[in-house]
Amino acid sequence: MRQVEGGPIDYLALDYLAEVTMSIMQKLRSRDPAAGYARDFAPLMERIFPACISGGVRVISNAGGVNPDAAADAVIEAGRSSGVAGQAKVGLVAGDDLMERLDDLIAAGERFENMETGEPLESILGRVQSANAYLGAAPIVRALELGADVVVTGRCADAALTYGPLMHEFGWHEDDFDRIGAGVAAGHINECGAQATGGNCSIEWWDIPNLADVGFPIVEVSEDGSFVVTKHLGTGGRVTSATVTEQIVYEIGDPAAYITPDAVADFTSLELTDLGDDRVRVTGAKGRSRTDSLKVSIAYSAGWKAVGTLTYAWPDAAAKARAADRILRSRLEGLGLHFEEMRTELVGWDSTHGHLAGEPPADLPEVQLRIGVRAAERAPVERFTREIAPLVLTGPPSVTGFAGGRPRVQEVMAYWPALIRREAVEPHVTVDVREV
Amino acid sequence: MAFVQLVDLAHARSGDKGNNANVGVIAYDPEHYHLLVSQLTSARVKEHFGEIVKGPVERFELPKLHALNFLLHGALGGGGTVSLMNDAQAKVFSTALLRIEIEVSDAVAAAVTGRGRVPAGWTPGEPPGKGE
Numbered sequence: 001m002r003q004v005e006g007g008p009i010d011y012l013a014l015d016y017l018a019e020v021t022m023s024i025m026q027k028l029r030s031r032d033p034a035a036g037y038a039r040d041f042a043p044l045m046e047r048i049f050p051a052c053i054s055g056g057v058r059v060i061s062n063a064g065g066v067n068p069d070a071a072a073d074a075v076i077e078a079g080r081s082s083g084v085a086g087q088a089k090v091g092l093v094a095g096d097d098l099m100e101r102l103d104d105l106i107a108a109g110e111r112f113e114n115m116e117t118g119e120p121l122e123s124i125l126g127r128v129q130s131a132n133a134y135l136g137a138a139p140i141v142r143a144l145e146l147g148a149d150v151v152v153t154g155r156c157a158d159a160a161l162t163y164g165p166l167m168h169e170f171g172w173h174e175d176d177f178d179r180i181g182a183g184v185a186a187g188h189i190n191e192c193g194a195q196a197t198g199g200n201c202s203i204e205w206w207d208i209p210n211l212a213d214v215g216f217p218i219v220e221v222s223e224d225g226s227f228v229v230t231k232h233l234g235t236g237g238r239v240t241s242a243t244v245t246e247q248i249v250y251e252i253g254d255p256a257a258y259i260t261p262d263a264v265a266d267f268t269s270l271e272l273t274d275l276g277d278d279r280v281r282v283t284g285a286k287g288r289s290r291t292d293s294l295k296v297s298i299a300y301s302a303g304w305k306a307v308g309t310l311t312y313a314w315p316d317a318a319a320k321a322r323a324a325d326r327i328l329r330s331r332l333e334g335l336g337l338h339f340e341e342m343r344t345e346l347v348g349w350d351s352t353h354g355h356l357a358g359e360p361p362a363d364l365p366e367v368q369l370r371i372g373v374r375a376a377e378r379a380p381v382e383r384f385t386r387e388i389a390p391l392v393l394t395g396p397p398s399v400t401g402f403a404g405g406r407p408r409v410q411e412v413m414a415y416w417p418a419l420i421r422r423e424a425v426e427p428h429v430t431v432d433v434r435e436v
Numbered sequence: 437m438a439f440v441q442l443v444d445l446a447h448a449r450s451g452d453k454g455n456n457a458n459v460g461v462i463a464y465d466p467e468h469y470h471l472l473v474s475q476l477t478s479a480r481v482k483e484h485f486g487e488i489v490k491g492p493v494e495r496f497e498l499p500k501l502h503a504l505n506f507l508l509h510g511a512l513g514g515g516g517t518v519s520l521m522n523d524a525q526a527k528v529f530s531t532a533l534l535r536i537e538i539e540v541s542d543a544v545a546a547a548v549t550g551r552g553r554v555p556a557g558w559t560p561g562e563p564p565g566k567g568e
Contacts, residue, residue: 019516020516242462246449247449251458256496352523356484356485
């Protein structure tokens with residue numbers, strides 16, 4: 001809301017999808033055919049729709065999840081109840097969902113080898129829950145050309161939510177890889193909430209003003225691809241070349257080859273200039289030709305897990321927690337339970353830096369014992385969750401923090417990144433624009 | 437010569453790429469970037485993390501941003517929702533790397549020591565409604 005009303009913007013990009021989100025949405029849709037998209041999106045649109053229409057702000061979002069069709073309908077409904085009926089259009093991008101086509105695609109020669117491990121998909125094929133190709137900007141551009149005020153997609157490259165509107169607005173040619181590379185950089189800087197504007201920022205974090213009302217990033221892009229990163233006037237946070245650089249290096253591999261469906265961007269070419277007043281100019285972006293393949297995100301069932309915690313107090317808190325861990329492990333072994341993995345961490349000591357934290361001092365005031373287990377079957381994990389609370393009465397003393405009850409058993413959805421030929425996906429992509 | 441912790445020379449942000457962690461390290465002062473390039477080698481970072489990182493460490497340079505990016509392979513216990521780690525998304529691997537010691541001149545040590553840490557006596561201030 002603040003982003004729409006806090007000052008003039010032309011486009012609002014809203015990213016709703018983490019890597020495993022699609023599998024969760026797939027699960028929801030299997031129970032309810034009308035579900036499977038980001039449920040926050042339509043209520044948000046209901047609030048901002050009139051301001052977007054009167055202010056000429058067009059919204060691009062991947063909130064469609066595994067059911068962009070139902071998401072588009074919900075947005076249309078939200079538009080009607082917010083009073084913009086007859087004044088707005090909603091664009092719907094589909095065709096990223098490969099789940100129904102998976103067997104056909106494999107029969108046609110797609111291998112879907114795991115990009116990280118090289119393993120063949122056959123090893124998990126029966127357990128696949130969702131499979132979606134990351135689409136590029138072309139369908140977003142098409143929807144905008146057709147007059148969509150709101151574009152709803154399923155899985156697409158996060159950065160395409162930002163560089164798609166730029167390609168549309170400036171008419172950047174699909175082979176203009178430097179400009180698209182600049183748009184990719186703008187999208188990457190833009191896509192993680194306030195992480196470019198002072199949120200999660202390690203540079204003098206204690207001095208960053210008013211994070212309670214932090215401004216979200218805005219990119220002001222010129223036709224040549226140079227852009228300024230900023231935030232609305234009067235909002236909290238901070239934009240400097242250092243805060244922007246922290247976001248540029250976030251969740252990347254080779255910075256010279258940041259791969260998207262439309263270009264391979266080179267972040268090492270970027271030059272940042274502080275303009276003052278929370279404005280940073282970004283120039284010099286380079287890009288190279290897009291690849292022949294698209295990335296596919298596959299999620300598959302990989303068993304069950306649970307994490308249990310107990311808090312031990314001074315004196316000798318860490319020693320007590322470690323003793324409790326031994327007792328629990330002996331109990332579980334005695335019960336004949338087998339786990340793929342069992343992990344013990346001491347929160348307040350080594351759960352974030354491991355052995356780099358050194359040995360805990362004897363006068364550590366308190367520590368939380370955190371034990372996680374994972375197994376292919378649900379039963380041993382379930383049993384584990386019933387073995388935590390008894391430790392309070394049967395194990396080492398000065399223990400508390402179990403009031404929350406038994407740990408929750410969670411299904412594990414594992415992530416399987418793969419590639420697919422472009423030609424196997426792009427002819428199936430559809431763009432549909434509907435009146436509110 | 438003297439040693440300072442990397443936290444006084446650089447800031448950092450980390451995240452996950454599947455079962456790999458990425459740590460981007462940015463020199464506060466561009467003049468100190470060469471210290472990172474020469475001392476913060478892949479081998480040194482691999483040795484620093486030890487058993488935490490199962491696979492190789494790759495390093496990438498971003499000289500125009502006076503930054504290095506490290507990809508720590510096999511650091512997240514399976515990654516995503518598979519991992520049992522508290523920090524399964526590698527959000528604070530950055531600070532684990534900032535513990536590493538870098539050799540600098542006495543002058544640099546004097547200038548930067550404490551740079552990356554909250555000033556002594558700092559408080560978050562009064563809660564809303566209680567201040568001026």
